Amino acid sequence: MPIPDHKPSPEQLIRNWQELLQELRVMQTGVQILTGFLLTVPFSARFETLETHQRALYLGVLVGAVLTTCVIVAPVAFHRVLFRRRKRAWLVRMADLCARLGLALLGIVSAAVMLLVFDVVVGPVAAWTAAGGVGLVFVVLWFVVPHLARRE
Numbered sequence: 001m002p003i004p005d006h007k008p009s010p011e012q013l014i015r016n017w018q019e020l021l022q023e024l025r026v027m028q029t030g031v032q033i034l035t036g037f038l039l040t041v042p043f044s045a046r047f048e049t050l051e052t053h054q055r056a057l058y059l060g061v062l063v064g065a066v067l068t069t070c071v072i073v074a075p076v077a078f079h080r081v082l083f084r085r086r087k088r089a090w091l092v093r094m095a096d097l098c099a100r101l102g103l104a105l106l107g108i109v110s111a112a113v114m115l116l117v118f119d120v121v122v123g124p125v126a127a128w129t130a131a132g133g134v135g136l137v138f139v140v141l142w143f144v145v146p147h148l149a150r151r152e
Contacts, residue, residue, distance in 0.1 A: 107138035
């Protein structure tokens with residue numbers, strides 16, 4: 001992230017843009033696989049046996065996965081609309097914001113998927129334990145560890 005009063009060079013902006021797009025591509029693959037899986041769930045025979053709260057959770061997870069897709073693909077749409085408009089600094093700032101928000105949403109949606117699957121297979125206590133554990137791992141690996149590295 002640039003220093004507040006520092007204006008990045010065009011080369012630095014290009015490099016930052018390319019790095020952000022690569023990060024978003026990695027996230028996009030995971031979100032697409034997750035969303036694809038979620039889209040098949042209602043067509044399985046077992047879906048009819050879900051309890052009301054499980055169906056509501058499923059719909060919430062599906063909406064979360066689609067919104068995550070929207071957020072991580074948004075920089076591509078921004079680029080298309082602003083192509084050749086000399087807005088690369090704005091694009092890099094917005095892509096950075098989308099990448100950060102997309103990571104947070106992906107962690108939430110992934111933990112929610114664990115909650116749903118464990119609730120259906122084992123029960124609510126195991127579901128909350130699994131979702132909480134996975135959520136904790138996401139927070140530690142994606143946020144705590146990098147912030148500790150920033151201090152060095």
